[in-house]
Amino acid sequence: MRPQLVFLGAPGSGKGTQAGKLVSELNYSHVSTGDLLRAEIAKKSALGQRVSAIINEGKLVDDQTVLDLLKANCDVSSKQYIFDGFPRNDVQAQMLDEQILGKVQYKVFYFDIDLDLLANRLTNRRTCSSCGAIFNLLTKPVKKEGVCDICSSPLIQRKDDKPETVEQRLNVFRDTVGPLLDFYGSKGDLVKLDATQSFEEIYKNIVSNL
Ligand code: AP5
Ligand code: MG
Numbered sequence: 001m002r003p004q005l006v007f008l009g010a011p012g013s014g015k016g017t018q019a020g021k022l023v024s025e026l027n028y029s030h031v032s033t034g035d036l037l038r039a040e041i042a043k044k045s046a047l048g049q050r051v052s053a054i055i056n057e058g059k060l061v062d063d064q065t066v067l068d069l070l071k072a073n074c075d076v077s078s079k080q081y082i083f084d085g086f087p088r089n090d091v092q093a094q095m096l097d098e099q100i101l102g103k104v105q106y107k108v109f110y111f112d113i114d115l116d117l118l119a120n121r122l123t124n125r126r127t128c129s130s131c132g133a134i135f136n137l138l139t140k141p142v143k144k145e146g147v148c149d150i151c152s153s154p155l156i157q158r159k160d161d162k163p164e165t166v167e168q169r170l171n172v173f174r175d176t177v178g179p180l181l182d183f184y185g186s187k188g189d190l191v192k193l194d195a196t197q198s199f200e201e202i203y204k205n206i207v208s209n210l
Contacts, residue, residue: 010115010173016134023082066088108190
């Protein structure tokens, strides 16, 4: 059986893109805490209303709220997941280990890239409003402007991909990534990916490390 996967990396480093390919090609299940939180905002649930401003300002939602949401949306005893966007700090890493993964086998990938390259990627990202497919005006353009190549639904731009919010998200990442990498580095579980490579090369590197 393949291991559960944990994807770490800065905003825009390519976690969601690679997760999408692993879902379609290797039958992984993708659980992205950012997607779960955005779904709560779209539903206008009490949780969504509480976190909306925090996300749109590029700050982190509190650890317990995100952990509870994640727990309600995954079951590692029956599926192989890609955990995307959780953990974001060493406290969440400990929570994931103790309260979700337990003794199951997992592998951690770190999407390593110079943060200066990411603002451009993020402000040019477009996402399908229906199937969630991820595109980019510069590096992964769609065939017909504004329309998803896969399901023909309209594309949208994430609210937190505005330049000022992007800056804040990158700062939050800079401030939290050190202890997170130390946590997994000291366990000897960390695979570093060169996230400046092409979509295909990164995918090949992930698969060769499974
Ligand atoms: P979340 O949705 O997780 O956003 P993120 O971590 O900031 O990551 P992104 O989704 O922006 O980037 P990605 O790595 O998935 O890149 P992608 O593949 O799309 O979180 C959003 C917010 O929710 C947080 O800010 C926080 O408020 C809250 N939140 C979520 N989890 C939380 C938690 N655990 N605790 C607390 N708060 C939490 O690619 C980006 C673009 O680059 C695309 O356009 C893509 O086409 C392009 N691209 C990808 N790969 C390549 C490549 N190799 N070459 C060229 N272009 C590429
Ligand atoms: Mg993502």
